[in-house]
Amino acid sequence: MSEAGNQNHSDGPADPPPGNGAPPTGPQGYGPPREDEVSLLDILLVLARHKTLIVRTVLVFTLLGVTYALLASEKYTSNARVVREAQSEGGGLPGGLPGGALSGLGISLGGGASGLTPAAYPDVLQSREVRLAVVRDTFRFPDAERPMTYVNYANRPSGMLSTILKYTLWLPWTLKGMLGDAISDTSVTAGRTDTGEPVVPSEEENSALKSISGKVSASVNEETGLMTISVTASGPRLAASLANSFLRHFSKRVREIRTEKVRERLQFVEGRFEEAEQELENAEERLAQFLERNQNPTTATLQFRRDRLQRQVSFKEQLYSELQSQLTQTRLDLQRRQPVVTVVEEPVPPMSRASPERTLIVFFSFLLGGFLGTGLAFVAFLVRARKEEPEQKKKVDEIRKAFSPDIYWNKLKKRIAGTGPE
Structure with missing residues (x-):
């Protein structure tokens, strides 16, 4: 046997030469992929x-x-910008006298702190008192024939299209609103009247309050100190009108809160001033009557009574003068605290809609x-491969088993029981 034969016999069968129908194999080959590989052609297929x-x-x-x-529906957003002024609270009597100067006379004027900081202004904008005042205003709505209050607009009968959308596309939000109405408390007050009685919104007003709460928002720029009020509505003019209403009632509410203590002090001083004025008139009347009956008192008793009446008149005059000065000062203080919100940018009808962005949708x-x-x-x-090919069925079953929650649940139970791996 030749050396070449021995060489072929020891090395085993040689690789088939190229061109016999079998593609070359190896790292540089172009043969079919292995079973655990997925080629781009498979994905495209x-x-x-x-x-x-x-x-x-x-x-x-x-x-x-x-x-x-x-x-x-198209939505338009109108913006307004205001400056939140932080004013110092003052107190005391005119002329630099301390606030307790009248304490000996039974008068307590109290402090001037309002309990409101400028950082709380966005919450004031969203307060029930402000929203209730807004929904009671009259506006001109794009889909309404005549101006009406927001309460009447929010509670008007829905159209056919709105009803269909409400119970089809918007059904989850409709059910959410119904659930919120069922568990909400409709007896929540919204401030007090001038007589001190609580204001309880009606059922229609409560519905309007919920409707308008999502249309207004406020953001504060800490660097510039500007607060931006944004109101979104179905029309540009309606958005501007709502923004104006929110801005007006917001400013009024802030003034009420910041001047609450001053107004209480003014009311107290006015009451004490009227009492002091009446007491002074009575003391002067008693002194005048005594002098008319005793034009030239000679006895010690009459002189003592005259001196006592004169001291009473002098005391009432001093009290009357101090309260009159305090009343004037309190009125000036109340007037000084009025402009606590300065409007930097008035709300105007927007030129373009805020939503929907149809192209992006x-x-x-x-x-x-x-x-x-x-x-x-x-x-x-x-699914098709799992039914037709056994090998593919095994792969699909392995994938399903790997992501099955039963595996993680069993591991968790073993770990809780202390038998699983740490």
Whole structure:
């Protein structure tokens, strides 16, 4: 046997030469991929086989996006900017006298702190008192024939299209609103009247308060100290009108809160001033009557009574003078505290709508349909492969088992019982 024969016999069969129908193998070969590899051609093949499903899913979601973009009501946002002024609280008597100068006379004027800081202004804007005052105002709505209050507009009968959308596309939000109405308390007060009685909103006003609460927002720029009030509505003029109403009632409410203590002090001083004025008149009347009956008192008793009446008149005059000065000072203090909010930018009708952004809605609906259609295509491929090919069935079962929650649940139970791995 020749050396070449021995060489071939020891090395085993040689690799088949190229060109006999078998592709070369090895790191540089172009043979078929291994079973655990997925090539780009396989992915494209799955997409090609289920192109109809993908196209239909994209068309359905795009149609839904176009429908929503066309049916969604247009929203306009009007902005106003105000400066939140932090004013110092003052007190005391005129002329630099301490606040306790009249304490010996039974008068307590109290402090001047209002309990309101400028950082609380956004909460004041969203308060029930401000919103209740706004919903009671009259506005001209784009879809209404005549001006009406926001309460009447919010409680008007819904149209056919609104009713259909309410119980179809907006059904989750409708159920959420019904649940909120069922558990909400309708007896919450919204401030007090001038006589001190609580203001309880009606059922219609409560509905309007919930409707308008999502239309107004406030943001504060800590660097510039400006507060921006944004109001969104279905029309540009309506948005500006609502913003003006919010701004007006917000400023009024802030003035009421900041001047509450001063107004209480003014009311107290006015009451004591009227009492002191009446007491002074009575003391002067008693002294005048005594002098008329005793024009030239000679006895010690008459002189003592005259001196006592004169001291009473002098005391009442001093008290009257101090209270009159305090009344004037309190009125000036109340007037000085009035302008606590300065409007920097008045609300005007916006030139362009804030929503809906129809192009973005259609674009994202198209993308969502594409992603979902691709996912459905691979799911359909796996289901079909699981039924037809045993090897593919094993792979699908292994994937399902790997992501099954039972595995993690069993591990958790073992760890709780102390038998699982640490």
